[in-house]
Amino acid sequence: MSTPILNVRGLVKRFGGLLATDHVDLTVKPGEIHALIGPNGAGKTTLISQLMGELKPNEGTIELAGKPVDDLSTAKRVSLGLARTFQITCLLPDYTVLDNVAIAVQVRQGHSFRFWGNARSEAALREEARKYLHTVGMERRADELVANLSHGEQKQLELAVALATEPKLLLLDEPMAGLGHAESQQMIGILRNLKKQVSMLLVEHDMDAVFALADRISVLVYGRIIATGSVEEIRDNPEVRTAYLGEGEEVC
Amino acid sequence: MEKSLKRPALLAALLIALIALPTVADAAGFAALTSLATRVLIYGIAAASLNFVLGYGGMVSFGHAAFFGIGGYTVGILYQHYSLGEPLFGFIPGTNQMLITLPVAVVLSGIMAAIIGALSLRTGGVQFIMITLAFAQMLFFLFVSLKTYGGDDGLIIRRANELPWLNMRDKHTVYYVCLAIAVLFFAVLWRLVNSRFGNVIVGLRQSEKRMAAIGLPAYRYKLVAFIISGMGCGLAGALMANFLRFASPDMMHWTKSGELMIMVILGGVGTLFGPLIGAAVFIVLESVLASWTENWQLGLGLILLFVVLYTQGGVQALGARLVGRSA
Numbered sequence: 415m416s417t418p419i420l421n422v423r424g425l426v427k428r429f430g431g432l433l434a435t436d437h438v439d440l441t442v443k444p445g446e447i448h449a450l451i452g453p454n455g456a457g458k459t460t461l462i463s464q465l466m467g468e469l470k471p472n473e474g475t476i477e478l479a480g481k482p483v484d485d486l487s488t489a490k491r492v493s494l495g496l497a498r499t500f501q502i503t504c505l506l507p508d509y510t511v512l513d514n515v516a517i518a519v520q521v522r523q524g525h526s527f528r529f530w531g532n533a534r535s536e537a538a539l540r541e542e543a544r545k546y547l548h549t550v551g552m553e554r555r556a557d558e559l560v561a562n563l564s565h566g567e568q569k570q571l572e573l574a575v576a577l578a579t580e581p582k583l584l585l586l587d588e589p590m591a592g593l594g595h596a597e598s599q600q601m602i603g604i605l606r607n608l609k610k611q612v613s614m615l616l617v618e619h620d621m622d623a624v625f626a627l628a629d630r631i632s633v634l635v636y637g638r639i640i641a642t643g644s645v646e647e648i649r650d651n652p653e654v655r656t657a658y659l660g661e662g663e664e665v666c
Numbered sequence: 667m668e669k670s671l672k673r674p675a676l677l678a679a680l681l682i683a684l685i686a687l688p689t690v691a692d693a694a695g696f697a698a699l700t701s702l703a704t705r706v707l708i709y710g711i712a713a714a715s716l717n718f719v720l721g722y723g724g725m726v727s728f729g730h731a732a733f734f735g736i737g738g739y740t741v742g743i744l745y746q747h748y749s750l751g752e753p754l755f756g757f758i759p760g761t762n763q764m765l766i767t768l769p770v771a772v773v774l775s776g777i778m779a780a781i782i783g784a785l786s787l788r789t790g791g792v793q794f795i796m797i798t799l800a801f802a803q804m805l806f807f808l809f810v811s812l813k814t815y816g817g818d819d820g821l822i823i824r825r826a827n828e829l830p831w832l833n834m835r836d837k838h839t840v841y842y843v844c845l846a847i848a849v850l851f852f853a854v855l856w857r858l859v860n861s862r863f864g865n866v867i868v869g870l871r872q873s874e875k876r877m878a879a880i881g882l883p884a885y886r887y888k889l890v891a892f893i894i895s896g897m898g899c900g901l902a903g904a905l906m907a908n909f910l911r912f913a914s915p916d917m918m919h920w921t922k923s924g925e926l927m928i929m930v931i932l933g934g935v936g937t938l939f940g941p942l943i944g945a946a947v948f949i950v951l952e953s954v955l956a957s958w959t960e961n962w963q964l965g966l967g968l969i970l971l972f973v974v975l976y977t978q979g980g981v982q983a984l985g986a987r988l989v990g991r992s993a
């Protein structure tokens with residue numbers, strides 16, 4: 415078996431008395447879309463923040479492609495191929511759509527201690543940034559200010575910015591939340607196309623999207639992973655049905 | 667489109683006006699205007715330097731007078747050792763040559779900014795404001811206690827630094843030297859804010875979280891921005907010491923840091939020329955209000971309140987909106 419792209423062992427995070435991450439073990443295999451589902455407040459976002467190094471776990475280890483990253487800063491982890499999108503979108507509001515992607519390309523290309531040339535007239539940089547906008551179908555909105563984007567467009571831009579860092583593993587925190595039906599379908603299409611290039615950990619409440627995309631699913635409840643398995647296994651797991659999917663409620 | 671044409675034309679007009687200013691002022695019998703304009707240029711450089719971290723980078727430093735003072739004292743101390751003929755620490759000769767004192771002032775204030783920045787940039791928000799303020803006040807009290815260099819009373823510089831072929835005792839010459847340096851300074855600043863470096867600095871102001879998520883190690887960029895900003899204030903301080911022929915602890919008092927901030931806010935936070943406009947408004951208001959009433963600071967405070975509450979981006983934005991409306 416090939417080394418997993420992400421390997422989490424015994425991860426624990428406490429907020430005072432609250433156990434937000436409770437001895438989580440999790441792997442994402444190369445080329446896989448691994449969905450992470452769970453009720454509100456289960457600790458999904460907290461888990462992603464720890465993977466990125468934005469939050470420090472109390473216990474446990476995180477390996478990226480076989481290499482421990484526990485002591486590395488967020489910036490270092492990103493350079494090793496980790497990227498995330500934010501559930502509550504986090505973009506540069508005074509910049510245009512294209513600027514937001516271009517700055518991610520710029521940072522990936524190396525240090526930014528360049529004090530003279532105009533970053534906005536670097537044709538190669540702008541061109542490359544457009545490529546990622548094209549991937550998410552936003553190239554026609556390139557010159558729009560982020561502050562003027564709709565919620566759905568912001569979600570798409572989040573994805574384009576994450577892709578611009580050229581990740582090996584993409585951590586998606588509820589990319590469909592707040593999207594209309596058509597927008598969700600479009601996002602599912604985009605993610606399906608991306609599957610060839612990048613592995614994903616997909617946090618999502620939209621079960622249609624999860625069942626459409628995921629190779630494996632893990633279920634997180636009160637910080638603990640109560641089940642991991644294929645779509646069918648999770649769908650039929652009685653514990654999952656009571657704890658999360660809700661008894662009696664028809665799934666899909 | 668229209669804006670991109672308007673701007674260079676406006677700048678050219680401004681530059682011509684500034685070049686003509688001393689002659690016009692003399693002809694009109696307002697010779698004092700040249701001195702006023704010299705101060706505006708110098709404070710404009712200092713305020714624009716502060717604005718680079720405050721407005722562009724979102725780092726609210728309340729201690730930038732420290733670098734202004736370091737620049738001033740560099741000129742003053744080098745001049746004292748030059749005029750007494752005894753080297754500093756026994757081996758560094760003093761000098762009255764501006765081509766030496768200005769670069770030395772810039773380097774020393776840069777080093778001081780590196781030290782203060784390295785220690786304060788680990789924090790953020792109110793803590794950062796308080797730490798920068800504390801460092802500046804420490805330097806203030808250090809220079810107050812340095813009796814060799816005048817202590818409380820400051821250092822008198824009997825003659826402005828010399829520049830080859832120029833008569834620096836002439837007020838017009840000093841003005842033109844400051845104007846030339848200001849033009850150069852703003853040209854460099856303009857390149858800087860539009861560069862890749864400026865791009866990440868402005869990005870950090872908008873969202874540090876986002877910048878970390880795209881892989882930017884923020885600290886080192888903030889530190890370099892802080893150093894550049896300190897160097898700019900040091901340059902301004904050195905010019906001010908030459909202009910006033912005086913350096914004193916007041917240059918680094920917290921009220922001076924506050925004045926620089928007021929200039930930035932008056933003119934327009936995060937704009938290239940806003941701080942220069944802010945410096946002009948501040949200095950003109952100061953002289954006009956001071957001639958009316960002893961409590962001129964009260965008037966200034968009211969005007970500042972108006973600017974913050976009603977102009978949404980300082981005098982520069984107000985002007986832009988008025989021009990935009992009439993056009």
Ligand SMILES: Nc1ncnc2c1ncn2[C@@H]1O[C@H](COP(=O)(O)OP(=O)(O)OP(=O)(O)O)[C@@H](O)[C@H]1O
Binds near residue numbers: 429452461501
């Ligand atoms: N910084 C923090 N300090 C204290 N408690 C926190 C903090 N961040 C999250 N929590 C708590 O940890 C728990 C997990 O939160 P988290 O945001 O990770 O849940 P989630 O699974 O992402 O939920 P949702 O589906 O609503 O996004 C919640 O009870 C939350 O209140």
Ligand SMILES: [Mg+2]
Binds near residue numbers: 459501587
């Ligand atoms: Mg969440």
